[in-house]
Amino acid sequence: MIKVFLHKSFSVALALLVLFSTVSFTIEKHFCGDILVDMSFFTEADKCAMESEEIALKKSCCKDEIDVVEGQNELILSYYDLDFEQLQFITPYVYSYVNLFEGAPKKIIPHKGYSPPNLVKDICVLDQVFLI
Numbered sequence: 253m254i255k256v257f258l259h260k261s262f263s264v265a266l267a268l269l270v271l272f273s274t275v276s277f278t279i280e281k282h283f284c285g286d287i288l289v290d291m292s293f294f295t296e297a298d299k300c301a302m303e304s305e306e307i308a309l310k311k312s313c314c315k316d317e318i319d320v321v322e323g324q325n326e327l328i329l330s331y332y333d334l335d336f337e338q339l340q341f342i343t344p345y346v347y348s349y350v351n352l353f354e355g356a357p358k359k360i361i362p363h364k365g366y367s368p369p370n371l372v373k374d375i376c377v378l379d380q381v382f383l384i
Contacts, residue, residue, distance in 0.1 A: 255353050258353075273323060273324045274323045274325075275323050276320070276323035277293060277294060277321055278293070278294070278318060278319065278320050278321070279291065279292075279293055279318070279321070280292050280293075280317070280318050280319075281297060281317040281318075282298065282299060282300065282314065282316055282317075283314065283315050283316075284300045284313060284314050285314075289314075297316065299314070300314060
């Protein structure tokens with residue numbers, strides 16, 4: 253049961269790792285002077301009220317800053333792309349990992365089918381022998 257749970261949790265973790273390594277997004281920030289007015293992850297940042305006045309006055313104290321976080325584009329890794337030293341490391345690692353989770357041997361209970369004899373009298377009380 254624990255082997256199945258570990259397998260599923262590692263599978264989910266690796267799937268999330270692949271998902272988050274390939275997602276790209278932008279972070280857009282709007283500053284009015286040195287003060288951060290708005291920050292947005294996926295949409296355009298809201299402009300402040302002073303920017304509409306600045307257009308009329310032709311002065312600019314507002315600025316937009318855009319940070320782009322690029323995701324990974326190439327996920328293809330082939331066994332043939334690895335060099336000999338990497339293969340020397342990966343082969344024993346995979347072998348030891350596969351053999352790490354061997355099941356425990358089934359316990360044999362020799363007296364499983366044994367039923368105790370019927371007691372007519374309590375022998376411990378009759379003989380006055382008690383475990384202390």
